Amino acid sequence: MNVPHWEVMLREVTGIVGVRGALIVSADDGLVVADSAMDGLETTDVAAFAASLIARALRTTTAMRTAAPSRLQVSAEGGTLFAVAGAEPLWLVAVADTTAELGRLRLLLGDLAVVLA
Amino acid sequence: MRVLEPWVADPLTEFLRESSARLALIMTSSGQVIAQHGFTRSLDVMAAAALGAGILATTAELARVVGAEHGYGVVVHQGQRQGLWLAGFDTPRGRWIGLVVFGRESSVGMVRLFFARFTTDLVAAAPQRSAPRELLAEGFERELDQSLRALFGRS
Numbered sequence: 001m002n003v004p005h006w007e008v009m010l011r012e013v014t015g016i017v018g019v020r021g022a023l024i025v026s027a028d029d030g031l032v033v034a035d036s037a038m039d040g041l042e043t044t045d046v047a048a049f050a051a052s053l054i055a056r057a058l059r060t061t062t063a064m065r066t067a068a069p070s071r072l073q074v075s076a077e078g079g080t081l082f083a084v085a086g087a088e089p090l091w092l093v094a095v096a097d098t099t100a101e102l103g104r105l106r107l108l109l110g111d112l113a114v115v116l117a
Numbered sequence: 118m119r120v121l122e123p124w125v126a127d128p129l130t131e132f133l134r135e136s137s138a139r140l141a142l143i144m145t146s147s148g149q150v151i152a153q154h155g156f157t158r159s160l161d162v163m164a165a166a167a168l169g170a171g172i173l174a175t176t177a178e179l180a181r182v183v184g185a186e187h188g189y190g191v192v193v194h195q196g197q198r199q200g201l202w203l204a205g206f207d208t209p210r211g212r213w214i215g216l217v218v219f220g221r222e223s224s225v226g227m228v229r230l231f232f233a234r235f236t237t238d239l240v241a242a243a244p245q246r247s248a249p250r251e252l253l254a255e256g257f258e259r260e261l262d263q264s265l266r267a268l269f270g271r272s
């Protein structure tokens with residue numbers, strides 16, 4: 001699996017109606033490893049925020065002495081952010097608007113995260 | 118936090134709040150301190166400023182040697198427990214440098230994101246009509262020394 005393969009994978013995610021962007025994020029440093037996004041979506045900003053959320057979730061589960069999270073979902077008025085863990089420290093992240101088929105997106109991200117791992 | 122240029126305070130405060138940075142040092146490209154947050158010893162401030170300015174100057178020269186036409190704007194050192202972000206940026210007062218130390222509660226991505234906003238906010242906050250302050254003026258070192266003494270409880 002390399003960057004061109006990742007880009008094909010991400011384009012599959014953004015092919016779902018309502019998905020504004022998909023990216024592979026290095027959760028350690030909050031940087032974009034690969035991305036596919038509509039104009040106007042700043043994937044570098046999304047990566048930074050997603051990595052911050054992931055780090056907070058990891059700290060929370062560590063404090064709770066429970067298993068580390070493998071999926072995160074943050075829903076807001078304007079849309080949803082999904083993050084699914086791949087091979088450490090990579091996470092697959094998607095940003096969807098309110099029209100997206102979230103069930104299909106969840107399934108696809110889960111399948112692709114296995115490939116990413 | 119301590120600032121020698123009052124208009125730097127608000128953008129820097131916002132940057133520190135949003136990025137969760139542990140230490141921050143804003144200086145001129147020659148290493149003269151404009152603002153600092155988190156340092157507990159004046160000696161550390163002066164040493165970090167000089168070393169940070171030196172690293173960026175070295176990197177600029179390295180960029181020239183390897184043919185990087187536009188240089189390298191940012192230097193990042195990533196360690197196990199904390200990282201260091203070092204970047205030059207233009208202001209109405211000339212080229213300044215930001216040195217930021219961040220821990221695991223932040224990331225390179227977060228610092229990159231909010232540092233970009235900080236530099237934009239700083240340029241917007243800069244006084245437009247006042248004459249550029251001469252940072253090499255005779256009183257600068259004395260004022261800085263007084264500020265450092267006050268900051269570190271030695272006044």
